[in-house]
Amino acid sequence: AQSVTQLDSQVPVFEEAPVELRCNYSSSVSVYLFWYVQYPNQGLQLLLKYLSGSTLVKGINGFEAEFNKSQTSFHLRKPSVHISDTAEYFCAVTTYNFNKFYFGSGTKLNVKP
Amino acid sequence: GAGVSQTPSNKVTEKGKYVELRCDPISGHTALYWYRQSLGQGPEFLIYFQGTGAADDSGLPNDRFFAVRPEGSVSTLKIQRTERGDSAVYLCASSPPPGQSSEQFFGPGTRLTVL
Numbered sequence: 001a002q003s004v005t006q007l008d009s010q011v012p013v014f015e016e017a018p019v020e021l022r023c024n025y026s027s028s029v030s031v032y033l034f035w036y037v038q039y040p041n042q043g044l045q046l047l048l049k050y051l052s053g054s055t056l057v058k059g060i061n062g063f064e065a066e067f068n069k070s071q072t073s074f075h076l077r078k079p080s081v082h083i084s085d086t087a088e089y090f091c092a093v094t095t096y097n098f099n100k101f102y103f104g105s106g107t108k109l110n111v112k113p
Numbered sequence: 114g115a116g117v118s119q120t121p122s123n124k125v126t127e128k129g130k131y132v133e134l135r136c137d138p139i140s141g142h143t144a145l146y147w148y149r150q151s152l153g154q155g156p157e158f159l160i161y162f163q164g165t166g167a168a169d170d171s172g173l174p175n176d177r178f179f180a181v182r183p184e185g186s187v188s189t190l191k192i193q194r195t196e197r198g199d200s201a202v203y204l205c206a207s208s209p210p211p212g213q214s215s216e217q218f219f220g221p222g223t224r225l226t227v228l
Contacts, residue, residue, distance in 0.1 A: 004155075032215065043117075044156070044204070044219040051215060090155050098208070098215060099169040101146070103155035 002027040002093045006104035014112050015083055021076040021107045023065075023091035033074040034092040034101075035065055044090065050074065061085065086111045115139065117220035119205050125226045126195055134190040134223045138207030145188050146217060147180055148204040156204055162188060163211075195227045 003026045013019045025031060035047040048059025055067040065076045074091060091104040118137040126132050138145050144163055148156035158172040165185045173179070177195075182188040192199055202224050206217040 006155075009153075036219075043221045044206075044217075046216050049215060092155075098144070098211070099161050100158050100172065101156075101217070102158065103148075105153070105155045 002031060002095065002102045004091050004093050004102050004104035006091055006107050008107050009105065010108045010110065012110045012112060013081055016080045018079050019077065019081050019085075019109065021089050021091075021109065023074045023076065023104060025072050025074065025091075025093045025102075027072075027093065027095070029095055031093045031095055032098075033065075033067060034094075035059065035063070035074075035076050036090045036092060036103075037087050038090065038106075039087045047076070047089070081109070081111050083111050083113060085109060117205055117207050117218050119203075119220040119223050121223060122221065123224045123226075125228065127228050128195060128197060130195050130227075132192050132195055132225065134192075134203050134225070136188045136190070136205030136207075136220060138186060138188070138205070139218055140186075141209065142207035142218070143185065143210045144208035144217075145182060146206045146208075147188070147190050148206065150202045150204055150222070152201075159190070192225075195225075197227050200225055200227045 005024045007022045033050045036044045038044050050057045050067045058064045088106045088108045090106050092101050094101045120135045147159040150156045160180045161169040162182045177193045179191045202222040204222045205220045
């Protein structure tokens with residue numbers, strides 16, 4: 001089975017500062033990795049995903065993530081955040097058949113002016 | 114086009130009652146997932162359908178939970194003899210056929226409260 005750990009439940013940051021949201025996973029087989037965002041009062045939407053190829057993945061709204069197999073991590077980064085990035089971010093993992101997705105417990109990003 | 118819809122948006126019931134939660138996936142999406150999200154937690158996998166069949170139901174917590182997708186489109190999650198611990202937001206997601214995209218499209222969820 002797979003599992004996902006998001007080490008930070010809340011991350012406060014000032015507008016225009018850089019941010020990194022951490023995600024570590026556990027799996028005995030190859031995985032595919034995802035980041036989803038949930039804005040207040042909205043459903044989950046895909047930010048970016050890693051399936052294969054380049055380990056640096058770029059997503060929507062200026063976010064990027066790097067797959068690090070040796071450290072079993074898939075941290076999400078943005079060089080300069082905006083107030084509108086305030087949301088909850090979820091890391092998720094699945095395997096080759098996409099039968100089952102495991103989600104982390106989420107990180108609430110609070111961007112302050 | 115229309116996204117994933119879930120009805121009702123809110124459901125309040127009493128302990129011991131039976132409830133049904135409905136999910137309408139995006140047209141043409143063959144994969145459908147149900148998740149449960151408790152307060153302060155991420156979505157927890159319940160069941161996955163590919164077409165009409167449940168390809169993986171290993172996340173259903175016990176035999177009070179059951180889900181169907183008889184025509185490969187709409188799905189219903191059924192909970193018998195509800196308990197207070199079943200209170201959560203139940204999320205549905207759908208995906209295109211295998212090989213087209215790995216993205217899941219989520220519905221807004223049904224908030225279930227068991228009194």
